[in-house]
Amino acid sequence: MVRRGLQDHVAGRVVSRVEVMHPRAIRRHLPGTVDFGGRVAGHELVAARRRGKYLWVDLSSGEAVLAHLGMSGQMLVQPPGTPDEKHLRVRLTFADDGPELRFVDQRTFGGLSVEPVVTVDGVPLPAPIAHIARDPMDPAFDRTAAIAALRRRRTEVKRALLDQTLVSGIGNIYADEALWHARLHWARPTDTLTPRKTGELLDAATAVMNAALDVGGTSFDALYVNINGQSGYFDRSLNAYGQEGLPCPRCGRAIQREPFMNRSSFSCPRCQPRPTTS
């Protein structure tokens, strides 16, 4: 959705000015703020692209502006003169004096950088994400290869699911939902999963991502290049994530919360029994 918004609202436009309000938002751009501005200003934003959780916009210079929204990042398209958002980090102004592009991020876990473009398997990608796997929405996504990659990892299934070098785009929330659909506990070792079951899990993750995109789509405003999928989707469509103590929509047993990698995993103790060995 964000990619689509960028494509519709800023592709084909020439950047006239770059303002970085918070240096942390540009921390991945190692040459610094001045260099960042110099590589973006004066160039046309050619096309918006996405892989997994990364977004980028090709520049007419041949480089690309790479973005990660982190937990709280937003891309907004606002008319010039609109009051600055509290957490406005970067503003791009255009030569046509039309709407500005604003990167707003409360926690600044996300950020922007200008990167060279490299070719991987015939596909142009910003260099830092050359190792990121295709996401399930990618037309060239190889489901069989992804299943094999997930099963090859010697770890817990949720860790494999979150590994962006195996399949990209799946985060903590989508992982919990996919595991719930596939009736798998997050700590299940990957080497106990059949290809069929792994495929079921992967398909569930894909369905959750598509559902989130659909909901994000309905909240799309002409001026807003989306607000990260959070809107109505969180409250309405989640079966396990964040539902501690609430009944499992499938069997009625209370959803449990367990610590996982300095955060949480939510699951149904009945539908998703913990594996017997640890």
Add this chain to the structure above:
DNA sequence: TAATGGTCCTGTTTGC
């Protein structure tokens, strides 16, 4: 305070 998501860094294992 403890909780949040996604790297990203570091120590370990594997493979040539």
Add this chain to the structure above:
DNA sequence: TGCAAACAGGACCATT
């Protein structure tokens, strides 16, 4: 046997 690459796991970031 030695080295580099791949792997696995946990720390860390800012904010409320």
